[in-house]
Amino acid sequence: MSLTRLLAISRKELLQLRRDARSLYLAFILPLVLLVLFGYAISFDIRNIRMAVLDQSRTPESRELIESFAGSGYFSVVEHLETPADADRALGSSAVRLVLIVPPTFSADLAAGRGAIVQALLDGADANSATIAQNYAEAIVSGYSTRAVARGRRVTLPVTAESRVWYNETLESRNMIVPGLIAVIMSIIAAMLTALTIAREWERGTMEQLAATPVHRLEIVIGKLVPYVAIGLFDVALALSVGVVLFGVPFRGNLLLLGLLSLLFLIGSLGLGIFISAAVKSQVLATQVAMLATFLPALLLSGFIFTLATMPIVLQGLSYVVSARYYVAVTKGILLKGVGASVLWQDALAMVVFAVAGLAMAIGVFRKELA
Amino acid sequence: MPDAVSVRSLTRRFGDFVAVDRVSFDVAEGEIFGFLGPNGAGKTTTIKMLTGLLRPTEGQAIVAGHDVAREVAIVKRNLGYMSQQFSLYADLTVEENIRLFGGLYGVTGARLTARRDWILEMAGLSHHRTRLTAELSLGWKQRLALGCAVLHEPPILFLDEPTSGVDPVSRRNFWDLIYDFAEAGTTVFVSTHYMEEAEYCHRLALMNRGRLIALDRPDRLRGAVQEPLLELRTDNPARAVEALREHPVVLEAAMFGRAVHLLVRDRDRAMDEVPRVLRSAGLACEALEVIPPSLEDVFVALVRREGGAPVG
Numbered sequence: 001m002s003l004t005r006l007l008a009i010s011r012k013e014l015l016q017l018r019r020d021a022r023s024l025y026l027a028f029i030l031p032l033v034l035l036v037l038f039g040y041a042i043s044f045d046i047r048n049i050r051m052a053v054l055d056q057s058r059t060p061e062s063r064e065l066i067e068s069f070a071g072s073g074y075f076s077v078v079e080h081l082e083t084p085a086d087a088d089r090a091l092g093s094s095a096v097r098l099v100l101i102v103p104p105t106f107s108a109d110l111a112a113g114r115g116a117i118v119q120a121l122l123d124g125a126d127a128n129s130a131t132i133a134q135n136y137a138e139a140i141v142s143g144y145s146t147r148a149v150a151r152g153r154r155v156t157l158p159v160t161a162e163s164r165v166w167y168n169e170t171l172e173s174r175n176m177i178v179p180g181l182i183a184v185i186m187s188i189i190a191a192m193l194t195a196l197t198i199a200r201e202w203e204r205g206t207m208e209q210l211a212a213t214p215v216h217r218l219e220i221v222i223g224k225l226v227p228y229v230a231i232g233l234f235d236v237a238l239a240l241s242v243g244v245v246l247f248g249v250p251f252r253g254n255l256l257l258l259g260l261l262s263l264l265f266l267i268g269s270l271g272l273g274i275f276i277s278a279a280v281k282s283q284v285l286a287t288q289v290a291m292l293a294t295f296l297p298a299l300l301l302s303g304f305i306f307t308l309a310t311m312p313i314v315l316q317g318l319s320y321v322v323s324a325r326y327y328v329a330v331t332k333g334i335l336l337k338g339v340g341a342s343v344l345w346q347d348a349l350a351m352v353v354f355a356v357a358g359l360a361m362a363i364g365v366f367r368k369e370l371a
Numbered sequence: 372m373p374d375a376v377s378v379r380s381l382t383r384r385f386g387d388f389v390a391v392d393r394v395s396f397d398v399a400e401g402e403i404f405g406f407l408g409p410n411g412a413g414k415t416t417t418i419k420m421l422t423g424l425l426r427p428t429e430g431q432a433i434v435a436g437h438d439v440a441r442e443v444a445i446v447k448r449n450l451g452y453m454s455q456q457f458s459l460y461a462d463l464t465v466e467e468n469i470r471l472f473g474g475l476y477g478v479t480g481a482r483l484t485a486r487r488d489w490i491l492e493m494a495g496l497s498h499h500r501t502r503l504t505a506e507l508s509l510g511w512k513q514r515l516a517l518g519c520a521v522l523h524e525p526p527i528l529f530l531d532e533p534t535s536g537v538d539p540v541s542r543r544n545f546w547d548l549i550y551d552f553a554e555a556g557t558t559v560f561v562s563t564h565y566m567e568e569a570e571y572c573h574r575l576a577l578m579n580r581g582r583l584i585a586l587d588r589p590d591r592l593r594g595a596v597q598e599p600l601l602e603l604r605t606d607n608p609a610r611a612v613e614a615l616r617e618h619p620v621v622l623e624a625a626m627f628g629r630a631v632h633l634l635v636r637d638r639d640r641a642m643d644e645v646p647r648v649l650r651s652a653g654l655a656c657e658a659l660e661v662i663p664p665s666l667e668d669v670f671v672a673l674v675r676r677e678g679g680a681p682v683g
Contacts, residue, residue: 008474012463019462019503205458209519212422212452213475214444 009223051098052079052090057106074136097123178243179331180304187298187324194273195290202281217366232266252338264351265327271358298324323354375400375558381430390416392581405572406562413581414562451520455531461505476523490518510541530561566667596664599638603631604658614652
């Protein structure tokens with residue numbers, strides 16, 4: 001290992017990166033675009049859910065319940081219905097996603113302490129939104145119940161279908177989305193960044209000249225990795241700043257720990273990119289393989305959107321080899337829960353394994369080609 | 372004096388195809404050693420094995436006193452290599468390329484500055500040091516590639532068809548540089564398919580279909596052709612070759628620019644027979660004379676003696 005040779009490679013890589021618009025876009029623009037786009041798209045989806053109300057009770061109590069929906073910020077009451085048939089029309093035409101029906105006996109049941117029943121009809125065509133709306137509605141009604149119980153009345157919601165809780169009970173879904181989103185975006189960007197580097201050398205013939213010099217494959221792989229690790233860490237910092245400043249995501253944990261674990265994660269993902277690049281030796285193919293190897297697994301099997309515990313056992317098993325899984329746990333844990341190494345050590349260990357494996361694969365596949 | 376390069380039964384197979392077939396030779400220190408042959412003859416494959424870029428299937432190669440198979444790192448420190456295709460970084464400037472290869476060869480500090488200035492001067496790029504390499508003309512690119520290959524002042528220089536595609540003047544200038552290196556004691560191993568370039572070499576190895584078919588000084592190679600050589604000028608060289616190829620007195624008939632070169636068994640018989648054959652075929656015999664063989668004629672004759680046809 002010669003530091004001079006390693007740095008010569010790193011310096012060259014940076015110079016090339018600086019002159020390559022595509023890489024610059026990938027390194028600095030795309031992560032932000034994705035973060036802002038997904039951050040807003042997902043958060044807009046869960047605010048101001050359009051709902052209609054069929055208030056057959058028309059009492060102060062029913063109006064108070066409806067007011068809790070409207071005042072929550074998650075629903076906006078766009079229509080007051082007259083008959084149950086209107087509910088059909090409103091849901092069917094997609095004018096609203098939820099219809100709240102307050103029966104005529106609502107106030108009387110409350111007063112009698114029998115337990116009042118309200119009905120929420122949901123548009124199940126969009127299952128995701130329906131589930132979100134259902135969870136919000138349950139939370140709002142239970143909040144109302146608590147207040148009612150405190151005042152000596154009771155109310156319960158019959159809509160208690162099997163439900164998975166994707167979002168935290170404070171209903172701050174964006175808090176849950178953005179940290180995981182940062183992890184998912186970084187795993188895609190990292191592999192894409194390095195997927196080009198070795199393939200480009202083969203395609204342009206520069207690898208031959210490089211191979212004729214005394215440079216060792218270790219120096220090439222690590223030399224290429226260094227600038228991208230720096231860029232990756234910068235991206236993480238940038239995404240975190242955007243998350244905290246723009247989306248108001250809390251940062252409760254240790255910044256240094258997050259930096260360290262991000263470094264591990266980046267080494268693994270960038271190493272994977274180099275491995276792919278060295279294995280397929282074509283820029284187009286390497287980009288596609290890198291996309292396939294990171295995008296879907298990171299999106300689906302990282303616990304970012306879909307809870308891993310509720311997945312079929314095969315997919316759960318598969319998720320253990322998706323490095324984004326551990327990084328999602330790390331970003332969520334450190335940002336939202338403020339947990340430290342004592343909780344995250346297993347994830348950290350997995351990320352060490354991925355970093356070592358990424359590097360070993362990159363260097364290993366490279367050996368066959370040189371000399 | 373020890374040999375700079377020593378090759379024994381070097382063989383490389385790609386599946387069933389034998390690219391290099393049991394080649395053996397030695398190159399002395401300070402020698403300009405030419406590797407001549409058509410495309411596909413195995414020149415590049417041999418050079419790649421000697422520079423540690425390709426593993427031989429069989430045989431041994433000693434370069435700068437070290438076995439390439441076992442001590443490839445030391446060998447690479449001792450050689451400069453310029454590949455057939457231009458393979459410096461097109462998206463780096465002239466100076467950045469020089470600095471990169473300086474770093475890779477461990478040439479730094481004051482020595483790098485001195486070498487950089489020397490390369491810029493040698494390549495005539497002093498005023499273009501901050502230009503992107505992609506913007507340079509081919510002649511400039513090749514001199515820059517040469518500069519980067521000798522940046523660490525290696526004792527042995529491998530040049531794989533360094534002048535392909537450049538104009539004759541640039542080619543001539545390039546060979547002046549090669550002579551300078553050789554005079555300074557560098558061993559130069561150069562492959563080419565330009566016959567006139569082969570004349571500049573101290574010794575020449577002729578390759579065809581993966582085999583070494585001759586190895587000697589250019590003048591001696593020319594002397595190796597014993598049969599008389601005639602040059603024929605006619606109105607239709609292609610048809611003349613057709614008409615003469617099967618004639619018993621003619622050993623080999625080949626187009627040579629606008630002329631036809633004939634390797635014949637007997638000079639006097641040929642001088643009689645050839646014009647007659649042409650006349651009966653309705654072709655004019657504008658001139659017919661005995662000429663000294665060029666290296667290309669030697670090559671054609673040697674390939675014929677081997678009983679094969681040249682590749683390419």
